[in-house]
Amino acid sequence: xxxxxxxxxxxxxxxxxxxxxxxxxxxxxxxxxxxxxxxxxxxxxxxxxxxxxxxxxxxxxxxxxxxxxxxxxxxxxxxxxxxxxxxxxxxxxxxxxxxxxxxxxxxxxxxxxxxxxxxxxxxxxxxxxxxxxxxxxxxxxxxxxxxxxxxxxxxxxxxxxxxxxxxxxxxxxxxxxxxxxxxxxxxxxxxxxxxxxxxxxxxxxxxxxxxxxxxxxxxxxxxxxxxxxxxxxxxxxxxxxxxxxxxxxxxxxxxxxxxxxxxxxxxxxxxxxxxxxxxxxxxxxxxxxxxxxxxxxxxxxxxxxxxxxxxxxxxxxxxxxxxxxxxxxxxxxxxxxxxxxxxxxxxxxxxxxxxxxxxxxxxxxxxxxxxxxxxxxxx
Amino acid sequence: xxxxxxxxxxxxxxxxxxxxxxxxxxxxxxxxxxxxxxxxxxxxxxxxxxxxxxxxxxxxxxxxxxxxxxxxxxxxxxxxxxxxxxxxxxxxxxxxxxxxxxxxxxxxxxxxxxxxxxxxxxxxxxxxxxxxxxxxxxxxxxxxxxxxxxxxxxxxxxxxxxxxxxxxxxxxxxxxxxxxxxxxxxxxxxxxxxxxxxxxxxxxxxxxxxxxxxxxxxxxxxxxxxxxxxxxxxxxxxxxxxxxxxxxxxxxxxxxxxxxxxxxxxxxxxxxxxxxxxxxxxxxxxxxxxxxxxxxxxxxxxxxxxxxxxxxxxxxxxxxxxxxxxxxxxxxxxxxxxxxxxxxxxxxxxxxxxxxxxxxxxxxxxxxxxxxxxxxxxxxxxxxxxxxxxxxxxxxxxxxxxxxxxxxxxxxxxxxxxxxxxxxxxxxxxxx
Numbered sequence: 001x002x003x004x005x006x007x008x009x010x011x012x013x014x015x016x017x018x019x020x021x022x023x024x025x026x027x028x029x030x031x032x033x034x035x036x037x038x039x040x041x042x043x044x045x046x047x048x049x050x051x052x053x054x055x056x057x058x059x060x061x062x063x064x065x066x067x068x069x070x071x072x073x074x075x076x077x078x079x080x081x082x083x084x085x086x087x088x089x090x091x092x093x094x095x096x097x098x099x100x101x102x103x104x105x106x107x108x109x110x111x112x113x114x115x116x117x118x119x120x121x122x123x124x125x126x127x128x129x130x131x132x133x134x135x136x137x138x139x140x141x142x143x144x145x146x147x148x149x150x151x152x153x154x155x156x157x158x159x160x161x162x163x164x165x166x167x168x169x170x171x172x173x174x175x176x177x178x179x180x181x182x183x184x185x186x187x188x189x190x191x192x193x194x195x196x197x198x199x200x201x202x203x204x205x206x207x208x209x210x211x212x213x214x215x216x217x218x219x220x221x222x223x224x225x226x227x228x229x230x231x232x233x234x235x236x237x238x239x240x241x242x243x244x245x246x247x248x249x250x251x252x253x254x255x256x257x258x259x260x261x262x263x264x265x266x267x268x269x270x271x272x273x274x275x276x277x278x279x280x281x282x283x284x285x286x287x288x289x290x291x292x293x294x295x296x297x298x299x300x301x302x303x304x305x306x307x308x309x310x311x312x313x314x315x316x317x318x319x320x321x322x323x324x325x326x327x328x329x330x331x332x333x334x335x336x337x338x339x340x341x342x343x344x345x346x347x348x349x350x351x352x353x354x355x356x357x358x359x360x361x362x363x364x365x366x367x368x369x370x371x372x373x374x375x376x377x378x379x
Numbered sequence: 380x381x382x383x384x385x386x387x388x389x390x391x392x393x394x395x396x397x398x399x400x401x402x403x404x405x406x407x408x409x410x411x412x413x414x415x416x417x418x419x420x421x422x423x424x425x426x427x428x429x430x431x432x433x434x435x436x437x438x439x440x441x442x443x444x445x446x447x448x449x450x451x452x453x454x455x456x457x458x459x460x461x462x463x464x465x466x467x468x469x470x471x472x473x474x475x476x477x478x479x480x481x482x483x484x485x486x487x488x489x490x491x492x493x494x495x496x497x498x499x500x501x502x503x504x505x506x507x508x509x510x511x512x513x514x515x516x517x518x519x520x521x522x523x524x525x526x527x528x529x530x531x532x533x534x535x536x537x538x539x540x541x542x543x544x545x546x547x548x549x550x551x552x553x554x555x556x557x558x559x560x561x562x563x564x565x566x567x568x569x570x571x572x573x574x575x576x577x578x579x580x581x582x583x584x585x586x587x588x589x590x591x592x593x594x595x596x597x598x599x600x601x602x603x604x605x606x607x608x609x610x611x612x613x614x615x616x617x618x619x620x621x622x623x624x625x626x627x628x629x630x631x632x633x634x635x636x637x638x639x640x641x642x643x644x645x646x647x648x649x650x651x652x653x654x655x656x657x658x659x660x661x662x663x664x665x666x667x668x669x670x671x672x673x674x675x676x677x678x679x680x681x682x683x684x685x686x687x688x689x690x691x692x693x694x695x696x697x698x699x700x701x702x703x704x705x706x707x708x709x710x711x712x713x714x715x716x717x718x719x720x721x722x723x724x725x726x727x728x729x730x731x732x733x734x735x736x737x738x739x740x741x742x743x744x745x746x747x748x749x750x751x752x753x754x755x756x757x758x759x760x761x762x763x764x765x766x767x768x769x770x771x772x773x774x775x776x777x778x779x780x781x782x783x784x785x786x787x788x789x790x791x792x793x794x795x796x797x798x799x800x801x802x803x804x805x806x807x808x809x810x811x
Binding site: 037038039041047081112150151152219221222263274275276278279281282285286288289295296297298299300301302303304 | 460462463468639747749750753754759760761763781783784785789790791792793794795798
């Protein structure tokens, strides 16, 4: 048997693959990154780039918080075009019932070390004067941030390359073989480990994993500096984000450093085409207008769609495929991050490397192991 | 804001010569016909302002025909989305309107190509057609020193117009060479009317130096353009100017055809003999099918109008005339093709995308549009790549990406209002 050309092959140079490549290269591993199109060109490019700590489950919290801390540590090294902004998130309550949930949310975050501040109607209005009059309040989580993710992915790849990682681009992996990958130009790469970090494309290379495409729409406005100052998300967001079947929209607006605003979000399953669905876009924007009535008159310059890699329990798959029935012991997964891949990329990379090197991790890995998926789906 | 819904047998987008001709012919057959156009008056770029004046004699009969026809002109209306087959969404002075059609004729025209060179973003360096449009809307250039530079017959028309309106046109710099232009002149000579037109133009231009094989390499000035450096052969020199009016021939407006799914060939909309695109019930006429100028636009518009109205016989009778005009168009394209030296116009530090301040050096780090866009945001500003796209295609050979709605910036509410009755009710549910 020939000597492997690499220690690890990472399939996909989205933000997750890029982070995994850097984490492996930092350990001195010989890394190959294989990317079909462009760095950060999939969900990384389509998404908002919100670095957010989530509270919908303990496991989600653990991974997002762990990752958030890693981003904060990295922040000073990030080049200007990554546009790291600690703008914070305001979870906006639409009514008194949701305001009650704000209080629980604050307790959840603060008891786990994440500062959070309840905004009453007046302070919410002061913080974001363009929000609709009469909103009862919200929760400010100041440590959340935003980045421009395609440049972040490129930065991570460059950092990995400076530590010896090799980038194969454009190179489409057509098959994961027993000891490596086959590429569309007919060549093969071999390695000790293979990591499938191909996001919503990952099931085409590793059939049977429970990752589904979940389509989303986004829109960007012209430049209106200061129109919103925080990432604004409706508190009801989780309701829509959590449905694994239906179509949904939720209010989610992000200020960019350019003064532009990203307006989201929509979720659809079972849709393959990339085209804009005008009715879905309209629902999403109507929802946003409901919270920010003044945006109706602002100029919209571009819309697009993308596919999130969604799993049934909303948690990513990080770890060996082997623990699954018929799985392979040299094949690892780092996929299924849904709408949180930008945030959780750094945490994912840390957990992956710990598993490759068989050492303990800073947070428990069990909730993310691919082997858990089958038992938990219907739990 | 109120939404309106309208329904037509034949809908035409663009009220330039091709669109006007299409509307006249389609409505001969008693159908409900409308043109949507983003300008206040029909006429497009070439006949802008001609509806109220007799200055453009060849336009007059078409304005008369259009007025006599029953075609509706929806002015100030801009189609920005194609939400479903047979429907367009447009923004209009009265708000968003949904326009339904049985047949659609795309007459979206062309725009000037800009090539970036050091200093091209200085104030008063402006598109040649753009400066003409400004003057048409009342902007004064009396006594101002103007250099007109770039490529194409438009430069002559613009120079003549600017001069007529008091501009001190110092020079017309045409990048194409004399030998090419002479071959084009010979092609012209076979068409009597063209010869008369160009002769008339020549009289108006008398005394303005016309240099072929000459192009701008830099614009200089403090806060605004004060001079342009020109090159001809090995020679470079400075010409003082208050305005530098530039345009390097034309590029077709294919955003709406692409949004509808029409196939392109070599950058132009593919059509059959009846001007039908690869999408059934969608026709295209004028510059988007190939830059050919006024006569070709008019005849293609007529063919498309007849064909869309089901009168293929009337359309067929115009094929020979179209063939003649196409020969002229082909000669035009050869005469004004861009010379290789223009590839080196921009310096590394020259902005290619002026919306997002992206330099050539930053673009060169990438291998394709998509990567460059994601990493530099080139072409992602408010013009959506309409200016830098053709320049990048010429300089780096990158083909444009897919087109998505809105094809023009529109208000958020224009996109939020697109809700059909069915989804409206489910939205109500969702909002509780």
